[in-house]
Amino acid sequence: MKRIALLAPWVLLAPGAALAHSAEAGGLVSGLSHPILGPDHVVAMVAVGLWGAILGRPALWALPVAFPLVMAFGGMLGIMGVPLPSVETAIALSGVVLGLLVAFAVRLPLVPACLIVGTFALFHGYAHGAELPASANPLAFAVGFVISTGALHLLGVGVGEATVARGKPILRTLGAAIALTGGAFLAGLA
Amino acid sequence: MRRAAGRAGRAGLLLLLGAGPAVAHGIPRNVGEGLAASGGPLLLPLLALGLMAVMARRREFVLAGAAGLLAGLILAPWIGPNADLLALAAGFACAVLTATGLPLAGPGHMALAALTGTLAGAALTGGHDPRTLPAGGLAGLALGSLVALAGPFALAPLLSRWPGPLRIGLRVAASWVAAISALALSLTFAGPLP
Structure with missing residues (x-):
């Protein structure tokens, strides 16, 4: 477990193509892979779970519950073609902000925490939703990306719960790695 | 605030009623086709109702949903294609x-359970008169949707054993x-669902 935790920052920092917003959307498999193939999405989703682990209950489950609900609203805006400015910037910024919140183990009350996560969820959902109508099977695509996003949250919660009891250095390192990854996207380096 | 909410609710209802039929329905001719047809997007309301029932630990929600489902199959021509x-x-x-x-203990929740079942039942036939459907197809539709509705309730015994993690799940x-x-x-x- 410790080895995996030590490897995680390198995996997160490893350069990868930002395929999430360029791949041709299709069905369930495309939907499942859409959030996973975009490192900017992956780091933000994992950060939501990690931050939940730091905040403890009820945020531990409230953040992964709030995210898909708001993300769906963002997806609806994307499907309907409602303009939303700076979507890619906001997605990259989500990695930076959520990463820093994890890195500094910031403890906020539940409502502000949900508001921060919900704001970013809107932009992540919009990015997925904007591609939905063009996809071959939009409903299967939607099912895929919701499940995939939720699974990444649960991964973050799992890693967070496994490491939070042993102190927070691992979590903080992961948070810093996430913030750096988000920063790389924000600066256009990734 | 309440007036605005009322207006928004009425507008939403009109929007829903004014939209085109969403799910393209072929008429299921036998039990197998009926089972397959019940596995589309209409699983979502049935699964949601099943999850609500198990969360509330109220078998009555499943029964209300099932009764609504069967009523919906019969009432489909009157409820319409939407x-x-x-x-x-x-x-x-x-x-x-x-x-x-x-909390999910109010009478409104019970009404919602019955309504969800009724609408899902009506949607399964695509607005067709059930008398025009082959009996096998109708039985397949009813069976498939009842399994989807009652399936989540199988988790109820586990809920008393591990209430914390299961409720979160x-x-x-x-x-x-x-x-x-x-x-x-x-x-x-945006267009008909597949």
Whole structure:
């Protein structure tokens, strides 16, 4: 477990193509892979779970519950073609902000925490939703990306719960790695 | 505030009723085709209702949903071709209520369970008169949808053994179903669902 935790920052920092917003959307498999193939999405989703682990209950489950609900609203805006400015910037910024919140183990009350996560969820959902109508099977695509996003949250919660009891250095390192990854996207380096 | 909410509610209802039929329905000719036809997007409201029932630990929700489902199959011609949109909306409400963790003991919840079942039942036939459907196809539709509705309730015994983790799992699952339902609902305005 410790080895995996030590490897995680390198995996997160490893350069990868930002395929999430360029791949041709299709069905369930495309939907499942859409959030996973975009490192900017992956780091933000994992950060939501990690931050939940730091905040403890009820945020531990409230953040992964709030995210898909708001993300769906963002997806609806994307499907309907409602303009939303700076979507890619906001997605990259989500990695930076959520990463820093994890890195500094910031403890906020539940409502502000949900508001921060919900704001970013809107932009992540919009990015997925904007591609939905063009996809071959939009409903299967939607099912895929919701499940995939939720699974990444649960991964973050799992890693967070496994490491939070042993102190927070691992979590903080992961948070810093996430913030750096988000920063790389924000600066256009990734 | 209440007036504005009322206006928005009326506008939403008109929007739902004014939209085109969302799910393209072929008439199932036998039990197998009926079972397959019950596995489409209309699983979402039934799953949402099942999750609400297990979260509330109320078998009555399943029974109300099942009774509504059978009534919906019969009432389909009167409910009309937009029953699928309304069923998705009712399922969304069930999923959101489950995800938020609010108490689910009110009479309104029971009414919502019955309504969701009725709308899902009506949507399954695509607005066709059930008398015009082959008996095997109708039986397949009813069987498939009843299994989807009652399936989540199989988790009820586990809920008393591991209440904490399972309740969290149910709420997370409900939030996923709510998200997918909302997207399915908005997709129906963009075109028919596959």
